[in-house]
Amino acid sequence: MSRDRDLTRVGAALAAPARAVFVNLLLDGTARPAGELGRAAGVRASTASEHLGVLVDAGLVTCEKRGRHRYYALAGPDVASAVEALGSVADSLPVTSLRRSREAHRLGAARFCYDHLAGRLAVALVDAWTDGGWLRDRDALALTDTGAAGFRELGVDVDGAVRTRRPTTRVCLDWTERRLHLSGALGAAVASRFVEAGWVTRHASGRGVAVTSAGRDLLQGAWGIAA
Amino acid sequence: MSRDRDLTRVGAALAAPARAVFVNLLLDGTARPAGELGRAAGVRASTASEHLGVLVDAGLVTCEKRGRHRYYALAGPDVASAVEALGSVADSLPVTSLRRSREAHRLGAARFCYDHLAGRLAVALVDAWTDGGWLRDRDALALTDTGAAGFRELGVDVDGAVRTRRPTTRVCLDWTERRLHLSGALGAAVASRFVEAGWVTRHASGRGVAVTSAGRDLLQGAWGIAA
DNA sequence: CAGACGTTTCGGCGTGCGCCGCACGATTCC
DNA sequence: GGAATCGTGCGGCGCACGCCGAAACGTCTG
Numbered sequence A, B: 001m002s003r004d005r006d007l008t009r010v011g012a013a014l015a016a017p018a019r020a021v022f023v024n025l026l027l028d029g030t031a032r033p034a035g036e037l038g039r040a041a042g043v044r045a046s047t048a049s050e051h052l053g054v055l056v057d058a059g060l061v062t063c064e065k066r067g068r069h070r071y072y073a074l075a076g077p078d079v080a081s082a083v084e085a086l087g088s089v090a091d092s093l094p095v096t097s098l099r100r101s102r103e104a105h106r107l108g109a110a111r112f113c114y115d116h117l118a119g120r121l122a123v124a125l126v127d128a129w130t131d132g133g134w135l136r137d138r139d140a141l142a143l144t145d146t147g148a149a150g151f152r153e154l155g156v157d158v159d160g161a162v163r164t165r166r167p168t169t170r171v172c173l174d175w176t177e178r179r180l181h182l183s184g185a186l187g188a189a190v191a192s193r194f195v196e197a198g199w200v201t202r203h204a205s206g207r208g209v210a211v212t213s214a215g216r217d218l219l220q221g222a223w224g225i226a227a
Numbered sequence C: 001c002a003g004a005c006g007t008t009t010c011g012g013c014g015t016g017c018g019c020c021g022c023a024c025g026a027t028t029c030c
Numbered sequence D: 001g002g003a004a005t006c007g008t009g010c011g012g013c014g015c016a017c018g019c020c021g022a023a024a025c026g027t028c029t030g
Helices: A003-015 A017-026 A034-041 A045-057 A077-090 A098-109 A120-131 A145-154 A158-163 A184-196 A213-223 B003-015 B017-026 B034-041 B045-057 B077-090 B098-109 B120-131 B145-153 B158-163 B184-196 B213-223
Strands: A061-066 A069-074 A111-113 A116-118 A170-173 A180-183 A200-202 A209-211 B061-066 B069-074 B111-113 B116-118 B170-173 B180-183 B200-202 B209-211
Touching (some): A003 B003, A017 A069, A034 A045, A077 B003, A098 A111, A116 A120, A120 A213, A180 A184, B017 B061, B045 B061, B098 B120, B116 B180, B145 B184
Antiparallel strands (some): A061 A069
16 A cells, blocks of 8 residues: 555655754754754755755655745644654664763753653643643643633633644653653643743753743742752 | 664664555554565565564564564554654645555544554544543543443453553544544553454454444444444 | 855765575474 | 475665755845
């Protein structure tokens, strides 16, 4: 059957080192010009262009022209979660280098996964919100009335998140913690509020996230999380 | 960072047509000998052997020796869901052939996804169970007390499903319907009960599933589903 | 309008890998 | 024991693809 064909196309799209770098960079949900991506992966502009063409053909990445730049971004949240899921199985492989484990540890603390928070911070938040009755069922996160009120009080645009066509809550498997964390429209709304309120700051480039002192106070005070 | 390296390894593992056939065949959760897989993919035994070695190295597939056979199977449920997620993005690509759309339609009605039901049947069941109060929240399925009682009455081993380390409920994105269906330990328990009770029968080889007349009666009578 | 910059397209080169046939080890059956 | 079957390892062949440099296109700037 020819579904295999499609699977090979998507698999092959991820098979080249340069393309894997691209996808990992775009996992934070940003859109970046071709040149920057190529420089990050250590290949010439022409090579980067070809690779990006492959990713677009495979449906993993979209391209938007703006002026003389072309901004590339992941095609959507489901692409991000598919890549994360793939990374999750890849992560069970034996560790290959020390750098990797250091890097993994740093990102494992807190990071962006496309448009929501991931890592130990995200897992701790889910635990706190479940214990506090904001979310139901640790395995299948659903928003409660208490939670809607609580998030609203934090300044999260709960109503906007509910209105979109996208599922309100969604679970995403963490490739470092091998635990579930909050994704979906609500996950995105929470994450953007955390950034907007200055509780966390995104690392200049990449997916890393640092908790600010204001954020530390909130986490400790509201939910007893030591970050 | 060298997580890219792992991603390429998993991606490359899926990049070869023969290996994609293997993985798709194993998506139904069965373990199959190397020879059978090779024949199905239309390659020689030696080629199949090499491919299976690659899949094992990539952590996607496990190998178990039994007698003079070696049985290969998917490494676990998370591999299955990762592959399904990947198939889901692949599915949004333009249709390439008529055969594909026919095949897709047949599998789209009802099929096995590793160890649980998928396809239009599974989506309809989730709708019915949510409407009936057996599961909470269409986006983030969680088992209610009513649901536990109901499934128990159907003969589903609910208690066994809850006891395992595996999450009781889990959602899985359908690559045909682009809707969520029930996965996790409960999803597996339900599926095995459906087969055991003779409500559905699995196609001799592959993931296809046919609803029996007894199954049709149950679906229509209990939940008003026309199958 | 020329010039700079970002990006894509096009040959061309080299490596990697998917395929095979054949040979060999392991296991089962007679 | 020998024969048959299942599986793996090893050369070898050929294509596909990742990489580059050079050239062309489009866009912004002076």
